[in-house]
Amino acid sequence: MKAWMRSHAMWIASGGLVVAMLASLGIGDMALSLDRIWAGLWNEDEMAAIILWQIRVPRMLVAIEIGAALAASGVVMQAYFRNSLASPGLLGVSSGGAAGAVVAIGAGWTMVSFYILPLMAIVGALGATLAVVGLARRGASTERLLLAGVALNALLGAVTSYVLSDFTLSYERNAQIIFWLLGGLEDRNWDHVLMAAPVLLCAALLWPLGRSMDLLSLGATEAQSLGVNVRVLRRKMLALSTVMTALATAVAGTVGFVGLVVPHIFRLMVGPEHKQLVPLSLIGGATFVLACDLIGRSMGNIRLGIVTAVLGGPFFLWMLRRRV
């Protein structure tokens, strides 16, 4: 079964992504048939073209970018820490990105340049990554790793709360922060697509590291003994996962559990080899976020972050139970 799955997983995942993309384009306040989607994409149906090119296509692309980014970050962190429970949300890297972004919004820096937000998210996420690396160390027990994440999430949550409780901020700015913190894809436009576009470059850089990541997941000493330049590999992995998480957080707020759920499902399906796990998680993460966004949209516009948490929370508890 697993052998069959291994040879067909890419087709299944790609098929799932295409279906989710079409559903994302077709479903909404005004449903569009496949014919109208096709006509709209080629500007042959004016109404469909406006809906697609101004609203649904950028939203779909942002969903793909952040889904791929968060799932790939999860895979990287799991290999780095040799722990399948490591993920950007649980370890506090997403919170770091969020804290950086909230500070940028609160201080009004985002008025200066649109790109201050992702930059500050990267600074925050990088700080959190370095902190969790220092606190937990590689190969740390699950308890130590998760407790480091709990501590960081609490600390960074306090930063966010502090900015929110600053009464000198205008009501609008506070509302903007809260709206953004809940994590969602509402009103995402082409600027956001562009802002998250470096994620694709990160994914391309991550792809060839699969084999080395297999070896690093055995431990640094073993990876080194087999010919891996461990120091360089670790730096690349941390840089790529941090930038991907930060950019995803910068464009869509805090969207949890993607980096935990998606790699785990694919690991169960095809095994732990990163040569397959990385591309599958990129595709699967995009599909998962598109699906969660669709669920939220069809249930009265529930925010994306809430849907992923409702699905991912119980999944995380199930994973913990299995480990016990």
Next chain:
Amino acid sequence: MTGLKLKGISVSDRLNRLNLEVEAGQLVGLIGPNGSGKSTLLSVAAGLLPGSGTVEWSGRDLDEIDPLERGRLAAWVPQDAMFSFGFSVRAVVGHGRFAHGDDEQGIDEALERMDLTSLADRRVNELSGGERQRVILARALATVAPLQFWDEPLAALDVRHGLEVLRLARELTKVGKTVFFSLHDLRLAHSLDRVVLLKDGDLYAEGSPDEVLTETNLQDVFGVRMRTAPGLILELT
């Protein structure tokens, strides 16, 4: 030709200015009590633990060899490999080919040599300690590296597989590879080319098994009395 040369190796509190030279194609056993520095010495020799002093592989300073080439020149067998993820046995043996490029036939041969063909598709973290040890040895075999560093490779193995590993090590040395490994069973040490005896991080004695495994040395290092007596001798059929 020199296979391995260690000059003035020190690791704080664990090894004291240790010098050692091993000819290529020798089967060398490292013995000593718990905590005498065997694993530390093997790790430094394999380039996996920094220490002061110099390490040379086949006459080349280790500092001048890049990580990928190190992977081609030396294989490492850890004392107890832990697997966080469920790689298949075949995949783990295939990891040994990272620095060389894939070689399915080489992987098959390594699996067969370690009696693992029937376990090739099993997940490695579901195996027993002894089976895992054989998987790691098969991985070392798949590297075809001229220097083989094995940290207590026999510890978890049953008597037959233990003897087979010794036979394998001997075969490797016959084709010019150097095998440097730690062991506890002094009876097995008698079949080796050379024995290195450690005590409290110092090189206490080295030479042929007959020179090193003397009553005085064993009394001094292990605090035990050696007595030869007729006993059970096991050989591969």
